[in-house]
Amino acid sequence: MIDATQNYLFIGAGGMGMAPLACWMSQAGHRVCGYDAHLQERVRHWLVSAGVHLEDFIFPEQIQHYSTVVYSSAVSQAHPLLVAAREAGLRCVRRGELLAEIAAHKRFIAVVGSHGKTTTSGMIAHGLRRCGIAADYILGGLSADPTMAPARASDCEWLVAEVDESDGTIDGFAPAVTLVLNVDWDHADRYGDAAKLDAAFVGLLNRTRDTVWLPQSLHLQSSGGAAVHYFDGAAEWMQLDSPPRGRFNQKNGDAAAAVLSLFGQALQADTLASFPGMARRQxxxxxxxxxxxxxxxxxxxxxxxxxxxxxxxxxxxxxxxxxxxxxxxxxxxxxxxxxxxxxxxxxxxxxxxxxxxxxxxxxxxxxxxxxxxxxxxxxxxxxxxxxxxxxxxxxxxxxxxxxxxxxxxxxxxxxxxxxxxxxxQRTPALTASPTGQSVSGDVPSSPPSAAGSIAERAVARAQPRRLLDRAAMDYLRARLSPDCRLKCNEPLANKTTIRIGGAARLYAEPANFSDVRVLLRAAELFQLATFCIGRGSNLLVSDQGFDGLVIRFSAPAWRRVEPLGPDRIWAAAGGRLKEICGFAARHGLGGFEFLEGIPGAVGGALRMNAGAMGSWMFDVVERVQFIDAQGHYQDWPQQDFHFGYRKVEEISRGIALGAVLRSVDSDTETAIRERIDNYSSSRKESQPRGASAGCIFKNPEGNYAGKLIDELGIKGMRVGAAEVSDVHGNFIVNHGGATAADVIELVRRVRLQVQTASGYILEPEVLLVGQSWDEVLSE
CATH class of the missing domain: 3.90.190.20 (Mur ligase, C-terminal domain)
Structure with a gap:
């Protein structure tokens, strides 16, 4: 039963059935939180507008914050949140079951049928809105009219909503009015034959209290006490203009007109003709x-x-x-x-x-x-x-x-x-001319002849890339949230700690998890390589930049750090390790002090199993949330990963989104701060203050890269503005204006000298973005 004191969690809140219901619940004054790993931006807009609180990440440990869990039939019964909710004794209801509870307290008009439910419900809602009729509605989709919400809640007694037969929840409804559009056998996974589906509809008719509307072509035998009427020709006898063209639209229009007649109010002649349609319907x-x-x-x-x-x-x-x-x-x-x-x-x-x-x-x-x-x-x-x-x-x-x-x-x-x-392909666009100015013109279908100038041929070679970029940008702009930054040819140097590198072909700063999904789908569709960065430490971007999509986790949502139980922290991918260290200290959580010495963010630290002061990131990791190499969201415990020195296999092939971190001990904030200060002092004494990417080489087995470089007197070696630090030999510092080529050449010289003198072959620890170390070091 609906209870105003309940705190509702909608799992799968972005579904076309779930989102309008969540909107109605929130508008009606209920506390509603929505969670969906595949939330479309147009749906997000309406959920937020209705006051639904959305979360990109909710963990089983947080399930006690809710009292009722609502889930769509598409959600697996093994979903971790659903399992946790049942174990915690929370009330768990399907979308259709909650709608039936709402409908039981209203004069409910059920729109049912195998086809046309959403369009007909949309027509009715459009008519209610256009003619000023007081009635609530809950749609099963979005209107093509961007100003029309998918639900409306008020204190009126009437409610119009479509009832879905596919999951069996149709059996829980007893409407005042039932509108049946048609019955066609479908959903063979639930209804083994047409007779079983017919029985579900007949059962609903038998439970209908007042009125049943049917098409004359439909023969369903009902033993209920409701009056049966036929809606064929309703638009004509109500003197309404015809709805938009289409075989179903004419029937849907008659059905909608019949329902609207129940309210006893005058309708505008263009009530149906002005219907803008529903999204994804022609x-x-x-x-x-x-x-x-x-x-x-x-x-x-x-x-x-x-x-x-x-x-x-x-x-x-x-x-x-x-x-x-x-x-x-x-x-x-x-x-x-x-x-x-x-x-x-x-x-x-x-x-x-x-x-x-x-x-x-x-x-x-x-x-x-x-x-x-x-x-x-x-x-x-x-x-x-x-x-x-x-x-x-x-x-x-x-x-x-x-x-x-x-x-x-x-x-x-x-x-x-x-x-x-x-x-x-077909729309004129601004393209770069040989002089670097902008010119307007169509993208040519083939390059000019070899007789053209060198500059002309260069422009022609660039056209397929520009075409792809324009298409990808157009696709993304229509799907990303307004808060997501999206750019072409974005310089990356100032987004790394070493301040070196060229531009990203495409660049985005997702505002939420849904944006990440959209970006990855676009990269898949348009065959764009992807690379993710946080603070940009441990990276060297090539002077040519990155020929693909760079995703940077810098938006506020990705810097979240929050407690998760008495001894755990959840940190998103963009959270700075130094900030996590301070957060842990404020909460009396020990074991994170070593993070103060790592100038990076959570995502990179998880990918590289970053370490300092003898401790490693995975020493404090309990679970990691990431997107795997196949593009699937995963939440794995620490023991499922193959991690080692400066690499975690599964995360290096995917994208880290965040992690649950566990404290190894508790202590007073004062004691923890003292250890942090000691680590900080040690770091400042042993590491350079200038722009760098951190340790440039991995430590070879049985020795230390910095020690080898120091012993061979290589400190101070310089190429251009890049120099081997005189403070710590395993750092290369950018003194201002250094290029990636300078750093690469310096790495090559240091490796050669160390190998010649000691036999050790130093392998780069810093990631080279846009090129590969194997490629550049073999030249």
Missing amino acids: SLLYRDQQLSIVEDYAHHPTEVDALIECLRGNEPERRLVVVFQPHRYSRTRQFKHAFAQSLQAADEVYLLPVYAAHESVLPGGATSDLAAAFSHVAPVQLEMSLAGVQDLAAAIGTAPTQLAFVGAGDIEEFAGAFSSWIGA
């Missing part, structure tokens, strides 16, 4: 004279049929090309022949890999199985990659075309990448 992504690009959420054969019919009517003179992403292996296996039949109504069809959702691979449910079901011209299977984007762009050519990206998975990312690529 959304226009790009248009020029030859090409229009739309995306649509259709993921059932009936929906695909209606969509293609509508698209044909919209632009009958153009060829229709459909890119389809099957949604779930179970649905693909269930409907592959029907999908093939529906999709063959397009002129050309391209198929993407199946979007699995939470399912494992099922025999007969792969994209290749769907392709084999086509009886006419075989579809083309595409990769969700830059190669797929380029292949599709080449196939589209210049003939007048309507291109539709269709599916309910992550096809919108591929569609966005393709639209940005096409826009970069």
Whole structure:
């Protein structure tokens, strides 16, 4: 039961069903926290606007801060937060179960059906808003109108919301009014045959108290006491202008009009005609004279049929090309022949890999199985990659075309990448001239002839790179949060402690975890190498810079340090080690004092297992949160990592996001401060004060790099403005104006002299960004 004293945690708050519900709960005065590792920026906007508190990281140790956990059906029952909540005795409810609890205290209008729920609910909400009717609503998606919130909460008695049958929570509703749009067998993982799905809808009708609205074509036998009406033609008899074109839209419009008639208020004639639509429902992504690009959420054969019919009517003179992403292996296996039949109504069809959702691979449910079901011209299977984007762009050519990206998975990312690529290709843009000035012009499809000047040929070679960068930047700007800094050709020297290096081809400072996800997805789609930095210690950036995307964890969210239980600290990737040391001292947590001597941030310290004063980062690590080499979020205990001297395998191939650190002992702040001061004094006496990257070489087995350099009298060796420190031989100091080439040459000379005199081969400890040490030291 809804309780105003409860503190609600929404796991999966960014889902299209979860976000509007969280917004309604917050607007209604409840304390709501949202957590989602895949939160889209447009969803984040509405959650924050509604007062939902969002957290990028929540740990099982913090679950006691909440009293009720709400989760979507897409969340695994093994999710650590859900497991912790159950173990702590918290109330755990699914999204549909909480909605049913809310609905039980309202005059609830349930919008149900296999297709069109979100669009029809959106039409009703649009009508309520446009005509000033007092009624709450909770949608199952976002409106195409950027000013229309996905939920509205007030003190009125009415509530309109769609009820989802896919997870079985439909059985918990007893509405005042039920609007049934259609019933088509789906969700074979829950309903083994059509009769079982029909029974779920009939059960809802039997529990409906007042009124049932149905289409005349639907024959559901109900034994309930509610009055049954048919909504066919409602828009016409209510003298409302027709809704936007489309087979389903006409039916949805009649259904919406029937519901709006219940409120007994006059409706404006354009109530339906002014409906802007819902996001991902025939959304226009790009248009020029030859090409229009739309995306649509259709993921059932009936929906695909209606969509293609509508698209044909919209632009009958153009060829229709459909890119389809099957949604779930179970649905693909269930409907592959029907999908093939529906999709063959397009002129050309391209198929993407199946979007699995939470399912494992099922025999007969792969994209290749769907392709084999086509009886006419075989579809083309595409990769969700830059190669797929380029292949599709080449196939589209210049003939007048309507291109539709269709599916309910992550096809919108591929569609966005393709639209940005096409826009970069076809839209005039500022490009660098041979003189370095900016000129306006189209990106050429081929380089000029060899007879052109050297400068002209240089510009031509740069065009493919500029095209890719423009496309990537366009894709990212539409998806990153407003607080995320995004730049091209950003100098990196001032972002490192040695103050040396060229520029990053693309550069970003993510404001939250969602931004990181977007950046990594863009890098994957546009085939950009990535490198992450925090404070920039232990790095040497090449003079040529980094030919890819540099992600810097410098925003406030990445510098968070907070207590996690009586003897633990959670620190985000950008948190400075020196600050963690001070934080621990204030809380009486010992064992972190050695961090004062490491001039870096948490992310780099985890990647390198940084150490000082005989202690190492992983001595105090309990768990690490990171993105692995496959792009998956992980939270691993210390013992699962393969860490050694200056390298942690798993983190070096991924991205560290933060860590839970455990104190080895407790003490008074005064005693801890004394140890910190001692470490600080020792560091100041033994390390140079100038700009450096820290220790330049790894200590060879059985000896110390600094000692070898000192004994051989190499201190003070200099190349340009780079010098081997006269304070500590294992440091190279930038006296101002040094280049990476200077440092590399100095490293080469020091290595040669040490090897010649002692036989030791010193290996660089500092990371070389933009080049490799093997490459530059073998020259």
